[in-house]
Amino acid sequence: MRKYKFLFLFIFLLTACFPMAETPDIEIQKLTITEPADMSANSDTDNLECLNSEMSVLGRNIAAQFENVSFEQIMDWFCSGAEFEDILVALQTEKVTGQPAQELLEMLVTDLTWDEIWQSIGYIDK
Numbered sequence: 001m002r003k004y005k006f007l008f009l010f011i012f013l014l015t016a017c018f019p020m021a022e023t024p025d026i027e028i029q030k031l032t033i034t035e036p037a038d039m040s041a042n043s044d045t046d047n048l049e050c051l052n053s054e055m056s057v058l059g060r061n062i063a064a065q066f067e068n069v070s071f072e073q074i075m076d077w078f079c080s081g082a083e084f085e086d087i088l089v090a091l092q093t094e095k096v097t098g099q100p101a102q103e104l105l106e107m108l109v110t111d112l113t114w115d116e117i118w119q120s121i122g123y124i125d126k
Helices: 002-017 026-034 044-051 053-065 071-079 084-097 101-109 114-120
Strands: none
Touching: 044 053, 044 071, 053 071, 053 084, 071 084, 084 101, 084 114, 101 114
């Protein structure tokens, strides 16, 4: 049953983000390029990857799906090392459980799996 929940969540999140793909407006591109998140631990190559327009479009589409998070927060998480897939799962989990996405992403960094995180917050049974 747990696998089906995760599969449904993943498919929902994936389909929710991609239909709205469009080129970000110039102001968002300028903000992304001139005011990046703190990425002192990343190399210059990683910074360019983080700030490219394709990544900005994905970040913008995710932010459009969730009222409680900004584009800047999405890109900050991404530029700090979180994958968009994990950001989506964290935001959807927050929507369902009320557990803040920031805390969920911090738990993920400690090498917990999503199943372990969901168990620890009581979302799924152990």
